[in-house]
Amino acid sequence: MAAIDLRAELRCSICMNIYTDPVTLTCGHNFCRVCITRTWDHQTESEYTCPECMQRFKKRPELKRNLTLCNIAEAFLHTHLERDNTGIFCTYCDFPVPAARSCVQCEISMCDNHLRKHDRSVEHTLVPPSTSLSERKCSIHKKILEYFCRDDAGCICATCCLTGDHIGHSLESLIEASDKKKEKLRLVLEKLSSKKVEIDKRVHGLQEHKRQLHEKAAGVTERVIDFFVNIRRQLEVLETGILGEIYRQEEQVLRPVVDLIQRLEIKNDELSRKMRHIEELCNMTDPLNVLQERESGTEDFCNTEMGGKEDRGRPDAQVHDISDLHVGPISETLRTLSDIITGLKKGIYMQEPTDILLDVNTAANNIRIAKDLKTVSWSLERKNYPNPSHRFQFNQILSIHSFSSGRHYWEVETSESGDWRVGVCYPSIDRKEHASIIGNNNKSWCLHRCNNLISLAQGSNSNQYSVIHDGKYVHLPHNISSNSFRIYLDYENGQLCFHELCDPIRHLHTFTTTFTEPLHAVFYVWDKMCGNGSWVRVRSLDKSP
Template structure:
């Protein structure tokens, strides 16, 4: 009782001359599609007809179907029912648009094998799946007009257009959509990476801003401290010299009294000298005092003050103080790159220098290290850093231990490694700070074998070396409180610079530079 085309219960069954029955609507649709070829085939046995076969009513089958349909129960209960399982609802139902029937899993098998049976979810409105002109199921897709059409549309206004079945067109579109989806996924991943990169940049910018704020705050605190110290020093010097000026006033007063006394004696002597009576002159009782005006006129008469010890207000100290202040304000330099992480290069270390595992300390030892002799190794007690600086501003600190005979500084990589002038500062390819073993203040800066004696009394064993490559400045500082500038070399650097140590005794350790630093002149 099922049509082999729609697999549904016969509706208005008709019969071909070969004896096979079909729904009238189903066989008409098949024959319509065969009109263009002029060859007609039975969908069941594939019998060929040269002319469109006439459709004969199968009265017996029609009566059977009418009786069958009349005895079927009606669907009065709510829910979705399979067209063939009309007695009870089923949980999973698919609609066959071609057959205009609802199918359960059991009856779906046959329909799903035929491409003519377009399947859809039961909730899909059937009217939306029909041609608005011919009221037939939309089975094809016109590529040129990008429209879904029925079988009559394909034979009519879309006759010469490129037409595909809906499932084929749908798969092609799905493939395009998958490609678009993949591109969108890639773009989304790129966007996510960009967002993460920007978030990282924002985090770093915030950290840098916070660090800069702390640095500026510390800078101005240092400047206020320096200003307070300078103010106290200047006021103290002025107060000291003011006290000296008060003692000057007392001395002046005493000298004025002495002057008046001397004037009185001078007048009395003049009077005696002008007398004509010799008896009166000889009878003067204080003749001895008058005749010896120098007696008692020394330091005792002026209260022990020495006039040559009292000078005018000394402005030299004050001028020097203000010069120092100007240097502090005008010479501020911020080292943006921060402390350089200096690591010593063992391949350049002389064989009597022991290099620590962290590559931070060089120690003079009597035991040779048996390193291979290479062209880059120093013959004397020196070692260079792995790091090289060809731009920017950098600084690094050193601590001296148990040594009164050392040199620290920077050099070009082309420095001589074996000659007599290979030591730091004994050539035009290195700049250094050195200490000699002799007693007293024996700190010097040296370049191109020219030494400059430092006037400062250095007591610290920690020093800072600062490089401003573009400005051509290499500066040395004593790490005391406050930090004290020792000397600045000015040059036009033509090669990258390496840190370099010369350790004749004891050890030199490269210490952490700490936070970013603002260099005072």
């Protein structure tokens, strides 16, 4: 609104455009220098008047440039031109003035002032400001394009309709053709809009999922930090208590030892003094002196040496044995902490592994089961097992027991050749069709190793590992070198985790869902090389990773 008011103040009342080189008359009104000069050129001397207030001047006034107004007008015009997206200016104006319309016939652009004059003079086709006016004319006849040829899908002029290659073609006006195309574009726009809405919903859903994951991760992180802060605090208290107990026991056991050492050192000094005295007696040559000295303390010494009263009261009787330092409870505490840390370093600190036994009644006829019901392998020879309705048709077998609650894990060893899959499935899984293979349906989840024949022939690493559910493969980027794996099931939390039993244990993938049926462990084996090298073995409970 302020820009519109400013434009009105900066508009010359003669040309109705923004001031160009504005000058001020003595009456105070402003005009473009060119506009007032042309106006006065048509007036006689002594009849010069101001177009605004009609004030008369006896002689032609001297025009003085209004520098301040000139700067304001140029700044306003410059700002307006920057905001003008077309960048097309009036052909007639001496100063760059944005064009209002363009004339196709004349191939010129005009501002509002010149457009009014052009409208009164001729009836031409006016279009929004454009620099490509020649494109609106026929390239052959140089006439305005008025029709659309549906046969050639091009715009043509009236002459093209009567002569040339368009005679007899299906024609329609540009407006009709444009309306039809707009209708088609609206239909396309509706489809694109619906797709955009769908994508927006998906993006919003993924963003919400991302936000929830961040919140969950932040919550778990906070709990873990608090947990370990508490553990460190308790460990510090435990450390202080253990060290204090060791110091207390040390002080208790060492106190009599220190006392005894001091007493023995005193006695040792006394003995040394008496020994020096005896040596002096032994070196005397005067018998009388030797005999007289016996009465001055030598007798006490002899009594002491011969087992007197002081010697019989042994001062070391109060000394504790080194076994009196009770380190047993302390060592047991340290051993317990060491076992916990060792378990954590190995990967998963949880309950004992679950014992898995294979259900022979579900085995396909081309797999072999060991007597201990823990090893399954692929066989070229069909076994012709009895054919109950729940036996698999393709290369796999279920566990005897199922899991409908709790946390469980079991460990498997696998062959270095052939194809195998290990995982879990619902008992309602199909048993006959090819889609019954674990991972190929929405009732099973598995870790898969595929032996790629092409890669094998080329001499490259042919082992490809992936996890599969509902036919969707997720290839694992890890360089898996171990043939031992751990499957961890948390039924209530809907998690199935696969780990590689290396040092340290490495997490491979976790499926997260809501389990709706009991789950059986399931094993699939097959050898593309038509050998007998594909097998899977459930680790015994007495084996450790």
